[in-house]
Amino acid sequence: MIKYLDLQKINASFEPALSDALLRVSRSGWYLHGEATARFEQEFADFCGTAHCIGTGNGLDALTLIFLAYRELGVMNAGDEVIVPANTYIATILSILHAGLKPVLCEPLPETCNIDVIHAETLITQRTRAILPVHLYGRLADMQGVYDLAARYGLKIVEDAAQAHGAIYDKVLPGKEKQLLRAGNLSDAAAFSFYPAKNLGALGDGGAITTHDTSLAAIVRFIANYGSTEKYVHLYQGINSRLDELQAAVLSVKLPRLDKDNVRRREIAQLYKENIHWKYPKLQCTVSTEDIKESNVFHIFPVFSPRRDELQHYLTAHNIHSQIHYPIPPHRQKALIQEYGMQQLPITEHIHNEELSLPISPLLTNEEVGQVIDCINSFV
Template sequence: MIKYLDLQKINASFEPELSDALLRVSHSGWYLHGEATARFEEEFAAYCGTSYCVGTGNGLDALTLIFLAYRELGVMDAGDEVIVPANTYIATLLSILRAGLKPMLCEPSFETCNIDAAYAETLITPRTRAILPVHLYGRLADMKEICELANRYELKVIEDAAQAHGAVWNKVLPGKENQPLRAGNLGDAAAFSFYPAKNLGALGDGGAITTHDERLAATVRSIANYGSTEKYVHRYQGINSRLDELQAAVLSVKLPRLDQDNIRRREIAQIYKEGIDWQRLELQSTVHTNDINEANVFHIFPVFSPRRDEWQRYLNSHGICTQIHYPIPPHRQEALKKEYGMQQLPITERIHNEELSLPISPLLTNEDIERIIDCANTFI
């Protein structure tokens, strides 16, 4: 059996450094707001190229805290609108709703599965305050078009980078220096998740926000600590969302290998691209729309087929595990059906009906990949 993602094997590949780091924290007697968290925040800010990083309890909280902070700073108000791709994990929309704002669902481009800036422009109203691009599957959205659109309408750009740790934008962005920029440094602020299955994953929940905005970072940090910057003194109606010392220590061990693992993911994607009989199988993939480069870290390798479920059963019967990201789009979920269930979003629905994720762990061998390709190509 080839697992979709063998987390036990991945974490074992960081030993003994991983266990040593956990023991140091365990023996330190300090488990929140300590040296390990401060060190990782500094390391991750430097890695992303931002001035600030604030650790949070998870990725959903990271996004929510950005919006809550903008509300406290007077940038946004209750009921203001945020343009967000319709084909994303539900957490992206929940973050907007939790902050008392209104998601405006934008169709993606089927070729990239990322937000369509031209369609986004049609959704802008006097209440629009931000665009929230999601770097879905590990591929950067077209940040040049998004930033130019945001500049024209004076909107904030907030990245959902939960699947794009380490992805690099090599083109010029409005207002940014002419140099490669990583995910997390492509807009006004960004949110990351360190869920264990991410390219940079903890051993439990964890998240972070990155930004150059000192006031935003300070406000996020305060809101995440019950609205406090001084013990027992509360300026905001905050929440409790902290990256704990154990998870921060794990992430500091894993961060130095992130680029190497992402290179391996791109190598595997290239082998898939060259080996799968796309035409005969009537499959499509986002890898055919651009060169495989640093703008895609392949958190997920998506393929699309009208016979998705049949194809998944076939691969599983031959010992190859796959996943679907995601089977039900947010606007069709029971939780959001009342507000958004009547919307017609055919591109989004096609993506969710046809997407299948092939294994792309950086620890897969070339022999594993060839076995997956050989099996895929025998499907009739």
């Protein structure tokens, strides 16, 4: 079986450093708010190029905390609107709702599956306070377009970078000239997830916020620790969302190899793009050859087909595991259907009906990639 993602194999490739790091934390007797977390926060801030990094319990909390902090700072109020891609994992939308704000769903561009900035402008009202681009599948959104839109209407930009660890923007953004711009440093604040399957994954849940905003960073830290500014002193109605020492230690071991692993993901994407028989009309790809660059870290390699389910079954029958990201769009989920189910979002629904993710682990061999390609070509 060629697994979609062999986490056991990936984690084994970091040994013995991984076990040594876990053992150090275990023996230290300090498991929260300790040296391992502080070290990783500094390392990840330096990696992203931001002034601050705050570890959180998971990626959903990271996004939610940003919006809660903006509410405490008076930048946003209950019921204010945030424009968000309709084509995303439901957590992106839940974060806005959990902060007492209103998600406004925006269709994606069919060519990229990321937010359509032109459509987003038609959704702006007097209550719009932010735009939330998602770097879906590991591909950076049109941040130049997002910047221009935010500047025209005075909006905050919040990145959902949960799938884009290490992605590098290749254009110049206002006020950030001559900088190496990575995901997490393309906005007012950004949220990451370190779910085990991510390009930078922990051994359990974990997340982080990156920002240059010192006031926002301070409020986020307080809210994430029960709203406490010092022990037993609570100025805010906070939550409990902290990156623990064990996960931070794991992430510090893995971070130095992230860029190398992302290079390998792009190599695999190149092999798929060059060798799969895309000429068949029943199989499509939103990745062009010029897209295979540092602005896409290929957390996922998506293909699209109206025969998606047949293709997945065919791959499985030939011992190749694939996944669907995602089978049901957020506005069709029972949790959101009462408010959003009547919306007509045909591009989003088309993507969710046809998307299939091929194996793209950085530890895949060229021989294994070749088996995937041959199997797809024999199907089409």
